[in-house]
Amino acid sequence: MTKIGFIGLGIMGEGMVNCLLKDTIAGTPSTPLLIWNRTTSKCDNLKSSNPDKSIEIKSSAKEVVSNCDICFSMLSTPEASAAVFDDATSGTLAGVSNTSVIIDCATLAESDMKRMSDKVTTKGGKFLEAPVSGSKGPAHGGQLIFLCAGSKQVFDNDIVQAALNSMGKASHYFGEEVGKATRAKLVVNSLMGTMMAAFGESLALAESLDLDGLKMLEVISQGAIASPMFALKGPKMLKKDHAPNFPLCHAHKDMKLAVDAARSVGVEYSVTEVAEETFRKAREDEELKVANEDFSAVFEKIHGESKSEFSKKRKLG
Numbered sequence: 001m002t003k004i005g006f007i008g009l010g011i012m013g014e015g016m017v018n019c020l021l022k023d024t025i026a027g028t029p030s031t032p033l034l035i036w037n038r039t040t041s042k043c044d045n046l047k048s049s050n051p052d053k054s055i056e057i058k059s060s061a062k063e064v065v066s067n068c069d070i071c072f073s074m075l076s077t078p079e080a081s082a083a084v085f086d087d088a089t090s091g092t093l094a095g096v097s098n099t100s101v102i103i104d105c106a107t108l109a110e111s112d113m114k115r116m117s118d119k120v121t122t123k124g125g126k127f128l129e130a131p132v133s134g135s136k137g138p139a140h141g142g143q144l145i146f147l148c149a150g151s152k153q154v155f156d157n158d159i160v161q162a163a164l165n166s167m168g169k170a171s172h173y174f175g176e177e178v179g180k181a182t183r184a185k186l187v188v189n190s191l192m193g194t195m196m197a198a199f200g201e202s203l204a205l206a207e208s209l210d211l212d213g214l215k216m217l218e219v220i221s222q223g224a225i226a227s228p229m230f231a232l233k234g235p236k237m238l239k240k241d242h243a244p245n246f247p248l249c250h251a252h253k254d255m256k257l258a259v260d261a262a263r264s265v266g267v268e269y270s271v272t273e274v275a276e277e278t279f280r281k282a283r284e285d286e287e288l289k290v291a292n293e294d295f296s297a298v299f300e301k302i303h304g305e306s307k308s309e310f311s312k313k314r315k316l317g
Helices: 011-022 040-049 061-067 078-086 110-122 136-141 152-156 158-167 180-208 213-221 228-238 248-265 270-284 295-305 309-316
Strands: 004-007 033-036 055-057 070-073 101-104 126-129 144-150 168-173
Touching: 004 011, 004 061, 011 033, 011 040, 011 136, 011 158, 033 040, 033 061, 040 055, 061 070, 070 078, 070 158, 078 110, 101 110, 110 126, 110 180, 126 152, 144 152, 144 158, 144 180, 152 158, 152 168, 158 168, 180 213, 180 228, 180 248, 180 270, 180 295, 180 309, 213 228, 228 295, 248 270, 248 295, 270 295, 295 309
Parallel strands: 004 033, 004 070, 033 055, 070 101, 101 126, 144 168
Antiparallel strands: 126 144
């Protein structure tokens, strides 16, 4: 029997766990699923939605870790990750022993990942960092991309590989040095955020020049700049539909971490710095209140800062 643990059933974790259950990687008599979430109702809902699955709800992260063989963690922010990991009485680290395997899928600062790895390995456990590229849709569809570093033994484990293949369409191993996978994730997410900011500006310009937004999306889709992200987000942006798949506050957090990383190694990153500033302003705008909307809502800040007649009318509409 191999017990699989999962900590964090938010926007991403819920979809990831459902993939494990659907593909019978976890939740079977031989691979029971142990879960914990800060909001207990999420655990109750998962268990009631899967009455035929072997799912155990634990009272804390410590209880999950101390009772499972392999534990995945997917928490939304660095603050949440630290709070759950470090809690001396009920946290993740409190449950670690020399048989523990911790796989952390959050996007954190490199220093945070290294700190957690050091603390787990000091207690004899094994650690794999595995931040993911992808948002709510890919998480639910098993289409995430896992960026991994740390224990090669854990990465090569048959059950771990089966789990990664269930939750994702690809997994990449960057070596035993913890932190490298986080670096890769920040490169990807800062590029994505910068693309979204530029895309939003281009759509705002098109609309302000009295060009049909949908027609411009069609033009964009037919050339070298075509992007799945543009195709997915563009029509929704034109309709002010920013239902969260990847919250703007999380996107900004990743962009800020990437900007800090670029500064630390002396890389010219001025284009991304400007985009990060735009996201920061959108996140902090108390009138817009888009911090928890999809990161495409940066488009609303762009229109809000614009003085074109179209933008003025759009803000009033």
